[in-house]
Amino acid sequence: MDNNSLKKYADLALKIGINLQEKQTLVIMSPVETAPFTRMLVEEAYNLGAKEVIVHWNDDFCKKMKFLHGDIEIFETMPQWEIDSLMFYAEKGAGFLSISANDPELLKGIDSNKIAKAQISRNVGLKAYYEKVMTNAIQWNIISVPTLAWAKKVFPNVSDDEAVENLWKAIIHSVKADTENPVETWKKHLENLKEKMDYLNKKQFKKFIIKNSLGTDLSVELPNKHLWASGKDTTKYGVDFVANIPTEEVFSMPHKYGVNGIVKASKPLNYGGTLIEDFSLTFKNGEIIEFSAKSGEEALRNLINTDEGSKYLGEIALVPYDSPISNTNILFYNTLFDENASCHLAIGQAYPSCIENGDTFTKEEMEKAGVNDSLTHVDFMFGTKDLNIIGIDSLGNKENIFVNGNWAF
Template sequence: MIKKETLKKYVDLSLEIGVNLQKNQILVIMSPVETADFTRLLVERAYLLGASEVVVHWSDDFCKKMTFTYGEKNIFEEMPQWQVDSFMHYANKGAAFLSISASDPELLAGIDGEKIGAYQKTRGQALKPYYDKLMINEFQWNIISVPTLPWAKKVFPNLSDEEAISSLWNAILKSTKADTENPVETWKNHLSLLKEKMDYLNKKQFEKFVITNSLGTNLTVKLPKNHIWASGKDVTQSGVEFVANIPTEEVFSMPHKYGVDGIVYASKPLNYSGTLIEDFSLTFKDGKIIDFSAKSGYEALKNLISIDDGAKYLGEIALVPFDSPISNLGILFFNTLFDENASCHLAIGQAYSSCIENGDKLSSEEMEEVGMNDSLTHVDFMFGTRDLSIVGFEKNGNFENIFVNGNWAE
């Protein structure tokens, strides 16, 4: 049984460090119905912190599965305008957005891939104005997780229902540092350490990375001129600091859209839209995915990289040491929020405008010119391993080890 005091710490961490809720600000929470008890703690605490309004958008995995199982394909080809209007209404009013990521990793296993593909493309197109605002940090946003039974049983299949939920709660609280005496202060120190790595990479301005490991990854990743490395802490355009992901162990930037060559092998399964994509690889030439393979989830991977032209290119490269606190738990979470913070990763699709100088002011033509990818999607996948090597090359030809044996070089 998780102590209520510990849950309150997690709530405070989510609201004070995560979205950094401001007085008289609206908070929008996207929550599964399975996590209603925790969501209600968030709602109450948000009001006590001074929120002017707290809006909850509920979702239900069971109903979603029934819709995908029995619904006609045409219903996935249109997103109701009122749903789009709701996101845009609150975004335009300067709301903060908090999402609880806790879906069943295999919710849509065996479902018609055309339905899933249509849903993802339709949703991406309809909500692009909202995600454009999110990607340029027009408002605070944050993603956290809370255990649900299907997810907990996937992570801990040999435990009873109660033990699985409890074990996943303990892993989440440890990963997020919510189990410490003062999580808010602990996070402030943690963000300072990430900033040191970020500042070093920004100072060096490497021209490219060469990435290799024993899985067969052999990838060259060029970085755009005037690229910017970011870490756990983001800042809105109005100057409010927030942390988009709790947990976070990464320092990240953007690859040059046309500067990725070679092959990369995923080191962990990818939970994408209720389907697990496992043992997969992507082959790049001049930045574009020209070939791919997957032991399972092939159709889901195919749908992902077919959403639009930008989904065939990368938008993010993130560095996470193999010996990170989450990796050292030895748990495969089947949830990208956690697994990406246990491993170096790349993202298919949209690049963050904050990762290049004046990125939020670039037109579509200027984005193309500087090598910034634009897409309806942004999906992280993991490539970090214990023997990962990353070598950084400067424009003058000098090079240095960035990662040796999976960790930051000393």
């Protein structure tokens, strides 16, 4: 990939994604394999006036060796120093940029008990940090950079170099970094998403009826005074940021107890290094009462049993089938990209900002309003080219929201 495109991408992540402020600290979480691009981010961040840039490195090979050979007890508790590091910088108002680029099948065949314990201990250990993320107390952003294992999963029938180059091209195009001025392009893109968000907030639908030929037949109630959000968020301190690059979604929360019917996943879910494929969930009064998967069912079971809240949903997101990422016809095996090519739901925690005054709610007020609380938040995709969504307002009037996979308004 040419250096000019990479610099545009780095610029986009820092100026639009994090919206790095003068003298602000930046924390980057990066695979060692993506070090060249991470170093570019570090240099550019200092050029933009960063006070300090800290990099937390991770490595798929070492992670797999740990899961293969480590005693199960080491996965039961997250090291306190990892928790303290993130919270130390979060309390100081740092921005957090994560590079999502894991091998989709890294932990295939690994003891599922180890994986489940590791997921739970991490969610418990980082609960306070995740609360800052979910309430927009900090600026945060997720981007992706190719790694060889990921690239070969997406493009298995070409050479290693070609696979990585193909994935780079797909990423650069998907995030609009191949335009003349990506930052300005993104400002216009965010305005387009805001138009959809504003319309849905004005309508305040009480319920969505969601159906497609794959077998999804779902009724999703929305809480009173729910709020739709789109690509741009704002911290409590008034700083705009974009959490995901790319982003094509407009999202809100379902009522915790208002989901009924069946939903069938339209894309595989890469969950913690395990692929969950061809799965379905059945809901009654919001709770997942049945589930199945062609592969990865044990990982799905562990996800659903993380805690009480992981048996319920926390997000509904609308993404047109005719979107730039979907139109690449590439299955990325990476939720950051696949969720922005498809309507999706999230198991677990709801964003408090998706209901009026939600950031001030106590646990009791959240429960009363139908806002789900959980240690986890995991998106999965259900959108298809024949997806239809009907909105029903408080008077019982019906309106097409999606017809044949795309916005109807």
